[in-house]
Amino acid sequence: MSDHEMIDTQLIQDENSKIENDLSTDYESLGERLERHSIDIRAITAKVANYAVATPTWGVGTGGTRFARFPNPGEPRNIYEKIDDCSVIYQLGRATPTLSPHFPWDRVDDPAELKERADAYGMGFDAVNSNTFQDQPGEESYKYGSLTNASASVRDQAVAHNIECIELGKALGSKALTVWVGDGTNFPGQQDFTTSLERYLDSMREVYAALPDDWQVFIEHKLYEPAFYSTVIQDWGTNYICATELGEKAKCLVDLGHHAPTVNIEMIVARLIQFNKLAGFHFNDSKYGDDDLDSGSIDPFQLFLVFNELVAAELRDAPGFDPAYMLDQSHNVTDPIESLINSAATVQGSYARALLVDRSQLAGYQQSNDVLMAHKTLKLAYETDVAPIVAMARMQAGGAIDPVAVYRKAGYREEKARQRPASNIGSSGIV
Numbered sequence: 201m202s203d204h205e206m207i208d209t210q211l212i213q214d215e216n217s218k219i220e221n222d223l224s225t226d227y228e229s230l231g232e233r234l235e236r237h238s239i240d241i242r243a244i245t246a247k248v249a250n251y252a253v254a255t256p257t258w259g260v261g262t263g264g265t266r267f268a269r270f271p272n273p274g275e276p277r278n279i280y281e282k283i284d285d286c287s288v289i290y291q292l293g294r295a296t297p298t299l300s301p302h303f304p305w306d307r308v309d310d311p312a313e314l315k316e317r318a319d320a321y322g323m324g325f326d327a328v329n330s331n332t333f334q335d336q337p338g339e340e341s342y343k344y345g346s347l348t349n350a351s352a353s354v355r356d357q358a359v360a361h362n363i364e365c366i367e368l369g370k371a372l373g374s375k376a377l378t379v380w381v382g383d384g385t386n387f388p389g390q391q392d393f394t395t396s397l398e399r400y401l402d403s404m405r406e407v408y409a410a411l412p413d414d415w416q417v418f419i420e421h422k423l424y425e426p427a428f429y430s431t432v433i434q435d436w437g438t439n440y441i442c443a444t445e446l447g448e449k450a451k452c453l454v455d456l457g458h459h460a461p462t463v464n465i466e467m468i469v470a471r472l473i474q475f476n477k478l479a480g481f482h483f484n485d486s487k488y489g490d491d492d493l494d495s496g497s498i499d500p501f502q503l504f505l506v507f508n509e510l511v512a513a514e515l516r517d518a519p520g521f522d523p524a525y526m527l528d529q530s531h532n533v534t535d536p537i538e539s540l541i542n543s544a545a546t547v548q549g550s551y552a553r554a555l556l557v558d559r560s561q562l563a564g565y566q567q568s569n570d571v572l573m574a575h576k577t578l579k580l581a582y583e584t585d586v587a588p589i590v591a592m593a594r595m596q597a598g599g600a601i602d603p604v605a606v607y608r609k610a611g612y613r614e615e616k617a618r619q620r621p622a623s624n625i626g627s628s629g630i631v
């Protein structure tokens with residue numbers, strides 16, 4: 201537990217006490233319904249309570265598009281204020297005990313200080329993220345690529361930055377580095393596909409060599425953007441090849457927004473699990489591309505189907521199965537704290553639903569080619585309203601039954617708007 205709270209715990213208790221009876225009634229009634237299917241609601245609740253997803257530090261700032269960014273009042277102006285905001289998400293929602301920092305956005309002179317701040321909130325650090333998709337003052341430019349740049353000195357700079365991220369991560373207690381590169385081309389002929397990938401692998405071998413024994417590197421694929429004609433790590437196939445070339449410590453990270461709209465992402469997840477190469481997730485939702493919308497806001501069924509694969513792997517004890525769960529969203533028109541609280545609960549809810557799938561029945565229907573009933577087995581779980589389970593897990597852990605309502609009532613945003621006068625942090629861009 202933390203020794204520091206951003207939201208008054210008395211307020212949480214007072215608000216909870218107003219709706220606690222309603223929650224109990226809903227929970228008991230769902231419990232009875234599940235009991236008829238021989239499911240113990242308390243066992244499901246315990247699993248949900250243990251399920252955690254990391255908050256991206258960049259997610260608490262207001263996002264934008266390449267056209268504009270419309271800053272929210274009270275935006276965090278540095279990593280310390282970002283951690284304050286992330287602690288609110290954790291305190292009210294209880295699902296996000298770790299932070300995933302991004303460097304150099306979150307760079308500080310003394311990482312120990314950062315760790316102390318997180319410790320005070322009872323929070324830890326998940327994977328650290330490197331950034332070689334933007335230039336830094338006084339450094340060589342990534343305009344034509346980073347780890348794959350034609351210039352050896354630019355590649356060296358990108359490698360050195362990734363190694364520096366590992367060093368920062370070590371000081372924070374992190375155990376993984378996530379590498380996403382925007383490297384690619386805008387015109388046919390701009391670069392040679394084979395040479396680019398060779399350079400990528402050579403650079404990544406140097407990064408890999410700097411990983412401590414108990415660390416992993418998570419490679420993120422993405423079909424396009426910022427490069428529009430070709431991207432070096434464009435899909436899970438190339439990702440898998442690279443992770444395999446690099447070695448055991450390299451695994452493939454699935455960011456839900458990094459696929460073409462009709463791609464069967466749950467099947468990619470199944471494949472990566474089968475061959476022990478699933479690093480974990482960046483959860484978000486998307487309509488067209490890397491929209492970075494709130495998890496489950498566009499296609500909640502897809503999120504459920506991803507969790508259906510994850511729960512199947514968990515139950516069969518798939519070798520090496522231990523994915524890292526992180527959110528990666530950009531909040532352009534909502535309060536990021538509210539979106540992240542909501543998204544973490546949505547992800548937990550998808551896990552809860554997947555736990556309800558009757559797997560022996562499903563296997564039976566699959567064996568007998570009873571297509572309709574196999575599909576209905578999944579749908580039955582998906583259509584179950586698991587909100588009382590997620591809310592109960594949250595309340596029992598000291599969080600709010602209705603976290604967004606408590607957040608609004610606490611007036612946190614208004615208070616921060618006063619304490620954090622608007623600064624000119626970026627006018628357009630991803631986050």
Ligand code: RM4
Pocket residue numbers: 258302329380420422455482490528630631
């Ligand atoms: C990328 C990718 C990375 C994230 C950046 C901000 O599209 O999703 O994970 O670090 O955006």
Ligand code: MN
Pocket residue numbers: 380420455482528
């Ligand atoms: Mn991502």
Ligand code: MN
Pocket residue numbers: 455457458490492528
């Ligand atoms: Mn992305």
